[in-house]
Amino acid sequence: MTDPMASSEKAKLDAEANADANIELALERLAIQGHCGERLRLQEMLPETDTETQHFVLVELIKLNMALAADKGTIERIEDYIEAMPDRLSVSKVPLDMVMEEIQLRKDAGQDCSYEDYCERFPQHAELLHPLLHSAEVTGAVRTRSVPPELPLGSQVDDFLLIQKLGQGAFAHVYLARQVSMHRLVALKISRGGGDESQALAQFDHPNIVRVFDQRTDLEQGLHLLYMQYHPGGTLSDVVYAARDCQDGHCDSRLLVDAVDGNLLRAAQAVPERSLVRQWIRSAPWPAVVAWMGVQMAKALGEAHRHGVLHRDVKPANVLLSAECIPQLADFNVSFAGAAGRAGAAASFGGSIGYMAPEHLRAISAEALDKPEQVQERADLYSLGVLLWELWQGERPFDYDRYAMSWSEAVQSQLVSRSKPLTAPRQFGSASERVLEKVLRKALSHSPEDRFVDGDEMAGRLRLSLHPEAAALFDPAEKSFSLRVAKWPPWVVASTVILLPNMAAGILNYEYNYQQVMSTDGMRLGLQQVSWFVNLTVFPFAACVVIWYSRRIVRAVDAARRGVRVDSADLGEALELGHRAARLSGSLWLTSGIVFSLVMSTLFHEFVWTQAVHFVLSSMICGGVAMIYPFFGMALLSTHVFYPLCLSGTMQDREFDQRAKQMERRCEYYLLIAAVIPLLGAMLMILSETASQGFRLTVIGAALLGLLASFFAYRVIVNAWGMMGTVLSRKVSSVPGEVDS
Structure with missing residues (x-):
């Protein structure tokens, strides 16, 4: 029998994932196309989904379009979009983050922003406008840079022969490429700007952090080339999505190997036939496999933190899998960003903010304008806790409003959910599960001081889930x-x-x-x-x-x-x-x-x-x-x-x-x-x-x-x-x- 509640939860999660993909697709289309002068045409980029999600996407499209216009020297007003789409947007429905975007763009252009003017235009936000208009930089503003061209497969850029497109974002394309001089396959990230990802990753030589080989600049085309280790096993997102389909939450550990094998076959890569690691995964219980993944990612975060690098965006899509199913953390390009990280359009309600710690959410919310929040290492451990819980249970450990009308509302909904008790996990009585739950609950403590001191400490506790006999020593029964x-x-x-x-x-x-x-x-x-x-x-x-x-x-x-x-x-x-x-x-x-x-x-x-x-x-x-x-x-x-x-x-x-x-x-x-x-x-x-x-x-x-x-x-x-x-x-x-x- 299928549990109706579980089916309903899975449907919500699937809808959230689809909505997130639609949002990213809409933003990428606009970024690649460039500024849309005919504002009404923004509606053509909206996904075919429910009204609430369409409104959310429209707000993000407007913010990005305003930023693209500012790059060309034109500062657009929110009222311009209300006049163009009165049936979809009104003054009363303008969210705070859209106002924040306009204020920031005007400040960047050297224009004065009057508190009285904005109170008159948007009276619903009068209470928050005073600290907003006196802050040095608005947390939620979107920074844009020009989009690189999509290059044809088979062409050569610098020392790299492009073989296959692996993915793209609003401001970068990622290709599978062959480095001609070294005769090796690499993942090549092509963008217009440098960023700090290469400096962050080049410090590490850790088995669970993706290895960056080097970076180059193609001066002729104005392209920044970052080439790194290629992992054909896909990302942990594929495994998390498969975990949602588990009957009654009872996952078979083979789903990890199957997800990796599927990506290997699609990439025309050989599947390892004699692998002790893969054999262990197939025979181990699912909670032990989740703990096994967690041990390695926690140690990777510990290594990054020792070098003074915060990840700030730990989520399944940023965990690459090798052919041996070994996880590697990637996408450190927000490591040295300010407290906001990827605020605004880059953090959709089903994406990064779903894994953020409470202090990180506060830092990117309107509350941070008056009381700045410090986001430190333990926020990454919280995000890892959310990721591992979702991998274990097929869902995140808290309930929240999945149909926010704006990015600000989405952040606030996530923040409220963090103060509530965690959802009760489905368990089957194994010692590995008991230890795993205790570890994740500590990692997901609302106060940073109650979490693990560092990634090594969290990894040590997770190891107990792999060894129940040792857990009896370090975590004895209540009446022992x-x-x-x-x-x-x-x-x-x-x-x-x-x-x-x-x-x-x-x-x-x-x-x-x-x-x-x-x-x-x-x-x-x-x-x-x-x-x-x-x-x-x-x-x-x-x-x-x-x-x-x-x-x-x-x-x-x-x-x-x-x-x-x-x-x-x-x-x-x-x-x-x-x-x-x-x-x-x-x-x-x-x-x-x-x-x-x-x-x-x-x-x-x-x-x-x-x-x-x-x-x-x-x-x-x-x-x-x-x-x-x-x-x-x-x-x-x-x-x-x-x-x-x-x-x-x-x-x-x-x-x-x-x-x-x-x-x-x-x-x-x-x-x-x-x-x-x-x-x-x-x-x-x-x-x-x-x-x-x-x-x-x-x-x-x-x-x-x-x-x-x-x-x-x-x-x-x-x-x-x-x-x-x-x-x-x-x-x-x-x-x-x-x-x-």
Whole structure:
């Protein structure tokens, strides 16, 4: 059965996509034709669609036509168009962005713009006209440049032989071309002006950013030639459109491969037959494939942001796909633009603004005239979140008015939608989906401060969706033991795990020496008095040292709970706590055994050397117990609770591989100590002539049980670090087709 609601939503999205295409086509026709002197003829360029969309397109055509007229030295008035098309346009229906366009064009021409004049002409916008007429530059104005000619296929421009037309915009044509000197296929973008796209892209050598080879200028024809890597797999728009057709939102991952193959065949390019990446895509669940795409695009944005470049126009059409289905970000030509980006005609209501962050929408709205909005890196991550949600669900995560009457209304409608709760996604219960939804909801936070710090952090979280077993560590279930322990104060947990084994060992050591070693009542009384003195001195000292050692893990956990990036040094100290506690315990027990022997031999002349050996050996055994249990206990807690908690927000640790290797080496070292303890216990029992057989078996059995527990803990810890390595290790990529940048 087909869900009527889903069908209705798909129909709306399809209508939106068609409307967007019609708008672009109408604007391109006008840009190529040039200024239309007979204003009534603008109606001939309107698409055959509903009245609301026609009105929107007409407004954009008028704005562009006014700009084209200004290029020729003529400033047209809005009333000229109202008189030419009174049945389609009236003073009351003139949108603010059309008024903004006229004001900007007049300012550029050096004409004065009177506030009173515009209030009289357009009283519905009187409240917004004052800041508008006092701003240095109107945000919504359209900048035009001359359109390059469409060149015949088979002709040669400079070093390039044109093979096929790949696409066109209002001010540029893109061709598949062969660079004669290099014998390679390139995507050649031909325009009249330079722009900043080449400077933006030339900085990067990243596997997920389209590579720009170089730029040239054909002085004879006045053309700017930008040539870049050619990807015949099409764009992500094809995949998003296919995702809308999924039954009940359940997409088959093969649709990505099928979309790429279709474009490869249309471009007469070979389809890769033996590709591990494509094989993985076909077998992986759709949420995992979406996360896989997101990891690579987030890392690409992170690389761009590190170079001070913002994309500002992240959307499916600007993500190219290689034959291996690898995504590459393209179209950085608005990277260094002002806050407006592609305001006005270039940002239709179904296009770029559908992916913009709230602060970006505010920056291109009328509100920005009085209160300028700063658009920064996290706006790109928001746009990526919208893109990935649409790829996952086949629709964007918010509801908005798709039939705006003007560009200003469209922006305002989108802005209102951003403040509403996200639409509930269709899910099928997989761990990948749960992780993916959490990541996208964070990326789509209304406030930039609540989003990911950078693209690398977002990529790290998305990796969890590819590895559900690792997600159980970093994103434990609500009632899991790990989550319950994480809520306790870290110093309490550490003190309990470290001090309890020492107390148990102290009781066992005292009972053994009291019952089996001390041969007289006087020595037993002396042992009791010395034990009270030592325990009341050593245990408080040890507790204070443990709490002191715990301060770094307390600080790390507190930072993680506040959403602050954990300092790498604090993270390392947190992992060292078990090892330091074990060394402290072992040292104190060995010292205690020697001190006890010296004190008892001083107080009692009948205390012989064999009893001293028993004291030292029993202290060594208890010291071993007091080392292995705190170490493995803290290692388990660090591995399953504290370390994942500290990294759950960023999923980044550049020292992970060193930490993992050190943890494994430490576990092997303490496992060896655990193996030695039964041998020492057996030796002690052999030397003890008075010990009963039952007591001997109890001691040896307890030591063997400790060895088994240590081995179990060792396996659990090593396996957990191995799982974490799938998302944190920098040695081997956990993402198919990903190259570590």
